[in-house]
Amino acid sequence: MKSSVLAPAPVPHHIAIVMDGNGRWATRRFLPRVAGHKFGVDALRRCVRSCAARGVAVLTVFAFSSENWNRPREEVSGLMELLVVALSREVPQLVKDGVCLRFVGERSGLSASVNAGLVRAEESTESNTRLRLNVCFNYGGRWDIAQAARRLAERGEEITEASLGAAMQMGDFPDPDLIIRTGGEQRISNFLLWQAAYSELYFSDKLWPDFDDEALDSALAAFRRRERRYGKTSEQILARSDSQQAA
Ligand code: IPE
Ligand code: IPE
Ligand code: MG
Numbered sequence: 001m002k003s004s005v006l007a008p009a010p011v012p013h014h015i016a017i018v019m020d021g022n023g024r025w026a027t028r029r030f031l032p033r034v035a036g037h038k039f040g041v042d043a044l045r046r047c048v049r050s051c052a053a054r055g056v057a058v059l060t061v062f063a064f065s066s067e068n069w070n071r072p073r074e075e076v077s078g079l080m081e082l083l084v085v086a087l088s089r090e091v092p093q094l095v096k097d098g099v100c101l102r103f104v105g106e107r108s109g110l111s112a113s114v115n116a117g118l119v120r121a122e123e124s125t126e127s128n129t130r131l132r133l134n135v136c137f138n139y140g141g142r143w144d145i146a147q148a149a150r151r152l153a154e155r156g157e158e159i160t161e162a163s164l165g166a167a168m169q170m171g172d173f174p175d176p177d178l179i180i181r182t183g184g185e186q187r188i189s190n191f192l193l194w195q196a197a198y199s200e201l202y203f204s205d206k207l208w209p210d211f212d213d214e215a216l217d218s219a220l221a222a223f224r225r226r227e228r229r230y231g232k233t234s235e236q237i238l239a240r241s242d243s244q245q246a247a
Contacts, residue, residue, distance in 0.1 A: 012177035012223055014058040015051060016199070018191055019044065021183030021207030023075075034078035039209035041086045048099060050213050052131040054220065058173055059133050062191050066106065066140035080110075083137070084117045091121050098130030104169045105139035106147075134170060141193030144169050148194075168194055175199060178223045182208045182215075200226045 019040060026036030044061060051059045064079060094101055103118045148167035152159050165171055175195040184205045188196065202219045204211065229237055
């Protein structure tokens with residue numbers, strides 16, 4: 001018999017989000033696409049707080065992909081400006097909230113002023129421990145795998161799953177438990193290709209600026225209903241959780 005004391009519902013340790021739908025959100029309101037990205041920053045601020053309040057330890061968000069350079073020039077430059085402005089505005093509160101901010105992606109393609117902003121923000125938040133916020137910017141999953149392989153080759157190290165995994169950009173973190181994509185599309189768009197091996201996927205039709213606490217809680221509730229089997233059978237998983245409860 002199962003114990004009558006239920007184990008607390010698991011909160012994902014690491015959530016990753018493809019924050020999609022800013023452009024459509026703006027277009028529906030007859031606003032320029034960049035306005036949608038501005039409201040996207042507001043949604044991210046709320047989401048960071050809500051994740052910290054719910055006990056999530058690591059939040060990784062996709063803010064700009066290596067393919068997003070192919071967008072119209074004004075949108076790309078608008079996004080770069082928004083990043084610099086948002087950092088100077090948001091970092092003091094992130095420090096107060098105990099958020100450690102890190103950028104993940106290829107830095108060499110970014111301008112000197114953007115790079116300086118990233119480094120300043122990272123340095124100001126580096127001693128914070130409540131929530132780790134990884135912002136994937138100029139990031140691609142294929143780039144991540146290739147840079148990991150290149151680093152191992154340069155060091156003359158053997159390529160194994162463990163060594164390659166450790167050489168990935170976020171190799172010092174456990175893989176995401178839950179990957180959320182907003183905006184209704186059901187694809188990975190070159191996000192965490194390696195790290196998504198056993199992540200639970202959740203797709204929301206909400207456009208990113210509309211992603212609120214209720215939408216986050218729906219994703220968390222869906223996650224709790226998932227059975228993570230890692231190749232095993234359901235019976236094996238149930239037997240294991242029974243024996244844990246009995247212990
Ligand atoms: C996601 O929103 C943000 C970035 C890719 C920078 P989009 O800008 O892709 O929004 P949609 O998909 O066009 O609505
Ligand atoms: C993925 O969204 C990248 C980010 C959210 C930063 P896209 O809007 O670029 O993805 P596709 O082009 O629809 O696949
Ligand atoms: Mg999009």
